[in-house]
Amino acid sequence: MRPPLVLTIAGSESDGAAGVQADLKTFTALGSYGASAVTMVTSVSPRGVRSVHPLPREVVRSQIDAVAEDLLLDATKIGSLGSAAVVEEVAAAVRAHRDRFGVIVLDPVMVSADGTALISAEGAAAVGTSLLPLADVLSLNMAEAAQLLGRPLATSIDEMRDQALALQATGPDTVLITGGRLPGEDVVDLLVHPGGTDLLRAERITGRRVRGAGTTLSAAITAQVARIAEFDRVGELDEIGEAGTADDLVTIVASAREFVASATENAQDWRLTRGGDGYGPVNHLITLDKD
Numbered sequence: 001m002r003p004p005l006v007l008t009i010a011g012s013e014s015d016g017a018a019g020v021q022a023d024l025k026t027f028t029a030l031g032s033y034g035a036s037a038v039t040m041v042t043s044v045s046p047r048g049v050r051s052v053h054p055l056p057r058e059v060v061r062s063q064i065d066a067v068a069e070d071l072l073l074d075a076t077k078i079g080s081l082g083s084a085a086v087v088e089e090v091a092a093a094v095r096a097h098r099d100r101f102g103v104i105v106l107d108p109v110m111v112s113a114d115g116t117a118l119i120s121a122e123g124a125a126a127v128g129t130s131l132l133p134l135a136d137v138l139s140l141n142m143a144e145a146a147q148l149l150g151r152p153l154a155t156s157i158d159e160m161r162d163q164a165l166a167l168q169a170t171g172p173d174t175v176l177i178t179g180g181r182l183p184g185e186d187v188v189d190l191l192v193h194p195g196g197t198d199l200l201r202a203e204r205i206t207g208r209r210v211r212g213a214g215t216t217l218s219a220a221i222t223a224q225v226a227r228i229a230e231f232d233r234v235g236e237l238d239e240i241g242e243a244g245t246a247d248d249l250v251t252i253v254a255s256a257r258e259f260v261a262s263a264t265e266n267a268q269d270w271r272l273t274r275g276g277d278g279y280g281p282v283n284h285l286i287t288l289d290k291d
């Protein structure tokens, strides 16, 4: 007997809205056991990013090896990495025993919500050449898609689809581009997968802006992928019906989006700061709320 087991390889984010902290809360809220390999340390408050410190590559490698050599992972999320050296080391660690990481979900974090770069230009280029080919699922926002492809920001759903297909051609079977930044009454995310393309529409939440929605979404996708792997292991796929079919990823992404939407709604009237509003977090622990 073992729970769904998930690793996040990502940066520490001091105020807990994004990064490793948000990943571990999300994994927990969705019933997975979370392990972590920290890639960098950021000093962040709701007012913005104060500093970004990528860790030495061997420190990152040592954590990944310790976890991947001993734990039976169902899925791995790769998030913020900070430097080209760390990107290359993560890619080398994954290539060394690719079968130990389960399904790999890549969320190529580039820029924080306040506009601070979270990775060097060389690091961003290395994500494109070394990590995209290793990912099964790519989950990213429109700005990240444009940066990875060296194209302008998409201004329509057709352009989002073109970019998603171009990214799919670099390796990952499934590409989700989130459309939080495309104006409109609904928020539209675009999912390209081996079965075709799906547009996922949701009502736009118009209250206070949140930070960490993208991080939480990719963490939720990773946790749900791991749950499916665990159901498969114990022979209970039949009991969860549709989620055990070839539509897995569409179902998983739809449920992860619902999780992020309710986590966002639920934190709308949170006041966590001493003054000033800044960007607030989502409530990652929404599933534990008994009211």
Ligand SMILES: Nc1ncnc2c1ncn2[C@@H]1O[C@H](COP(=O)(O)OP(=O)(O)OP(=O)(O)O)[C@@H](O)[C@H]1O
Pocket (backbone or CB within 6 Å): 018, 112, 113, 140, 141, 142, 178, 179, 180, 181, 187, 188, 189, 202, 203, 204, 205, 206, 210, 211, 212, 213, 214, 215, 216, 217, 257, 260, 261
């Ligand atoms: N105003 C909104 N209302 C409802 N859902 C939203 C809104 N903004 C974003 N989302 C959803 O949140 C998820 C993350 O999307 P977004 O494009 O904002 O990512 P991001 O820019 O990486 O987020 P962040 O910087 O907050 O981590 C997507 O599923 C998107 O549809």
Ligand SMILES: Cc1ncc(CO)c(N)n1
Pocket (backbone or CB within 6 Å): 010, 011, 012, 013, 018, 019, 020, 042, 079, 080, 109, 111, 112, 113, 118, 212, 215
């Ligand atoms: C460490 C880290 N990861 C991800 C994000 C996403 O915004 C952030 N701000 N910081």
